[in-house]
Amino acid sequence: MPGGGWRRLWQRARPSRAAGAGPAFALLIVLLVVAVLLNAGIGAVRVPPLEVATVLLNRVGISTGIEVDVLREQVVWGIRMPRIVLAICVGAGLGMAGASLQAIFRNPLAEPGLIGVSSGGALGAIVLIITGVAPLGWISLPLAAFAGALLLTLVVYGLARSDGRTQMVTLILTGVAMNSVAGGLIGLAGFLADDAELRSIVFWTLGSLAGATWRAVLPVALITVCGLVLLPRYARAMNLIVLGEREAFHLGVNTERVRLLVIVLATLVAGAGVAVAGIVVFVGLVVPHLLRIVIGPDHRVLLPASALGGAILLLGADLVARTIVVPAELPLGVVTALIGGPYFLWLLRRTTREQGGWM
Amino acid sequence: MTPFLTADAVSFEVGRARLLDDVGFEAERGELLAVVGPNGAGKSTLLRVLAGESAPSAGAVHIDGRPIAEMRAIELARLRAVLPQQTPTTFRFTAREVVSFGRMPWLNTPESAEDHEAIDQAMHLTEVASMGSQPFPTLSGGEQTLVSLARVLSQRTPLVLLDEPTSALDLRHQALVMDLLHDLTARGVAVIAVLHDLNLAATHAARVLLLHHGRVAACGPARDVLEASLLSEVFEHPVRVIEDPVEGNPLVLPERRVRTMAG
Numbered sequence: 001m002p003g004g005g006w007r008r009l010w011q012r013a014r015p016s017r018a019a020g021a022g023p024a025f026a027l028l029i030v031l032l033v034v035a036v037l038l039n040a041g042i043g044a045v046r047v048p049p050l051e052v053a054t055v056l057l058n059r060v061g062i063s064t065g066i067e068v069d070v071l072r073e074q075v076v077w078g079i080r081m082p083r084i085v086l087a088i089c090v091g092a093g094l095g096m097a098g099a100s101l102q103a104i105f106r107n108p109l110a111e112p113g114l115i116g117v118s119s120g121g122a123l124g125a126i127v128l129i130i131t132g133v134a135p136l137g138w139i140s141l142p143l144a145a146f147a148g149a150l151l152l153t154l155v156v157y158g159l160a161r162s163d164g165r166t167q168m169v170t171l172i173l174t175g176v177a178m179n180s181v182a183g184g185l186i187g188l189a190g191f192l193a194d195d196a197e198l199r200s201i202v203f204w205t206l207g208s209l210a211g212a213t214w215r216a217v218l219p220v221a222l223i224t225v226c227g228l229v230l231l232p233r234y235a236r237a238m239n240l241i242v243l244g245e246r247e248a249f250h251l252g253v254n255t256e257r258v259r260l261l262v263i264v265l266a267t268l269v270a271g272a273g274v275a276v277a278g279i280v281v282f283v284g285l286v287v288p289h290l291l292r293i294v295i296g297p298d299h300r301v302l303l304p305a306s307a308l309g310g311a312i313l314l315l316g317a318d319l320v321a322r323t324i325v326v327p328a329e330l331p332l333g334v335v336t337a338l339i340g341g342p343y344f345l346w347l348l349r350r351t352t353r354e355q356g357g358w359m
Numbered sequence: 360m361t362p363f364l365t366a367d368a369v370s371f372e373v374g375r376a377r378l379l380d381d382v383g384f385e386a387e388r389g390e391l392l393a394v395v396g397p398n399g400a401g402k403s404t405l406l407r408v409l410a411g412e413s414a415p416s417a418g419a420v421h422i423d424g425r426p427i428a429e430m431r432a433i434e435l436a437r438l439r440a441v442l443p444q445q446t447p448t449t450f451r452f453t454a455r456e457v458v459s460f461g462r463m464p465w466l467n468t469p470e471s472a473e474d475h476e477a478i479d480q481a482m483h484l485t486e487v488a489s490m491g492s493q494p495f496p497t498l499s500g501g502e503q504t505l506v507s508l509a510r511v512l513s514q515r516t517p518l519v520l521l522d523e524p525t526s527a528l529d530l531r532h533q534a535l536v537m538d539l540l541h542d543l544t545a546r547g548v549a550v551i552a553v554l555h556d557l558n559l560a561a562t563h564a565a566r567v568l569l570l571h572h573g574r575v576a577a578c579g580p581a582r583d584v585l586e587a588s589l590l591s592e593v594f595e596h597p598v599r600v601i602e603d604p605v606e607g608n609p610l611v612l613p614e615r616r617v618r619t620m621a622g
Contacts, residue, residue: 236463236466239452240460242448242452243452244448246412247441247446247460249412249432250439251461251464251514252432252433252435252464253463254433255432292451296451297450297451297452298452298456
């Protein structure tokens with residue numbers, strides 16, 4: 001086949017911009033691997049990258065023949081890896097949920113927190129902390145948080161609907177109102193709480209990965225993986241909705257159905273993370289914006305890239321959170337807010353200057 | 360044989376306002392039907408109802424003998440393409456990506472084999488091939504209209520609905536678009552276009568539908584509908600209708616108002 005034919009086939013096989021996304025994906029994967037090695041290696045007990053890799057390879061059944069100290073293996077596999085997996089799940093979930101919600105709301109401000117996932121989750125957890133009941137043992141707390149996230153999101157969605165339609169502006173404003181109510185209730189809980197309860201409440205509202213154990217992480221990982229697999233099925237529909245709601249319908253998208261499914265899936269992936277890590281701000285907002293500048297708005301590429309980007313950002317933030325004030329630990333939400341806020345501002349100014357507009 | 364598109368006694372109400380009132384007409388394949396009328400007459404509302412976006416309060420629309428109320432979004436998308444007045448996206452899809460979205464209804468069908476040819480042809484016809492890699496939001500209003508029209512063409516449907524396709528365009532591109540609509544009708548497509556410019560309607564449309572306060576004031580060949588006394592009443596402004604000395608079609612000229620300001 002002549003060269004031109006091959007090129008045609010190649011173009012046919014790939015969407016126009018995805019070709020430029022190849023290097024970006026390679027870079028994201030390299031960054032993720034580096035972040036995992038750093039997070040597994042840095043801390044009170046230092047473990048060099050080679051040993052980390054050895055431990056991980058041993059665990060998946062590949063023998064390297066290199067001996068690793070038992071203590072270090074325990075530190076890497078027993079303590080740091082659950083936390084790393086949790087960081088990846090929470091970050092990937094928030095990143096992809098943020099990109100998806102920004103698409104279906106056609107609004108750059110959309111993120112899981114806006115429609116009530118974060119405050120609902122915190123509220124669910126706090127109700128349990130204050131009342132002190134735990135009918136299902138250790139899993140009661142994450143379950144309550146997850147239920148709270150789902151419930152508040154559905155309440156927001158339900159209140160914003162009228163005549164079988166959802167006005168996006170109404171939905172966002174309803175989210176703002178319900179977040180304010182939830183924030184007030186959280187404040188009230190803090191006012192009523194004793195010292196120990198107050199510490200738990202702070203944990204939920206500022207976010208932390210310190211509670212990571214394999215037992216707590218696995219359900220989160222399961223839910224996150226489901227969401228990460230299912231959300232990209234709506235990537236094409238998201239592209240059309242982003243073009244315009246009317247246009248999407250003209251081009252055959254059942255917009256109401258896609259919107260409801262995406263909201264539920266985004267709440268699942270983001271809520272699963274909130275359930276064990278509390279409120280982690282800015283990841284769902286910043287990551288999709290940054291990646292859209294690099295790889296463009298095609299959601300077939302943007303969704304997986306946002307998942308990778310969110311995971312990397314959260315690993316980085318957690319590394320800072322647990323190493324910068326040793327032996328204490330900063331709340332993760334504090335780090336993401338302090339890094340994310342100014343960074344977002346810079347991004348906003350740069351984009352406005354260079355492109356004359358947002359996105 | 361039943362007409363390709365029929366609107367039967369279509370009414371559309373929002374709250375107390377009746378935007379469409381007992382509107383009925385037919386459109387055939389291979390025909391360009393122009394919808395004209397003053398601002399607020401219900402032209403865009405009618406187009407939304409025909410597109411299946413808004414369900415009528417009463418009455419029904421049939422395409423190809425089937426009621427559109429019973430069709431799924433994807434079925435409709437394979438029957439009709441719609442050009443809205445403007446496409447509001449701020450996301451930086453390239454012009455070519457936007458055009459390629461017109462092929463989405465044909466995903467996973469045998470027709471998707473035509474995807475690249477349909478996109479290339481549509482961009483060539485609308486003269487936007489050279490803008491392929493430019494971000495859609497950075498294009499001018501007229502360029503955006505042409506790219507959106509290319510998207511509509513690439514959809515390759517037997518019915519095309521357009522809401523003021525020429526309003527953002529200069530003289531040459533207005534002519535280009537009207538020629539394109541003629542080409543579509545020549546290939547058996549039914550074209551329904553809301554037109555602000557009565558003379559474009561008079562020159563190009565086989566039939567004209569005149570809306571007034573949500574009702575059909577007249578519907579028929581341009582020569583019959585574009586008549587001075589009727590237009591003067593509907594538009595609440597005196598007009599003269601003369602005959603184009605070359606083509607022979609009617610030309611509508613608004614009269615100058617009596618100079619009340621000067622006294």
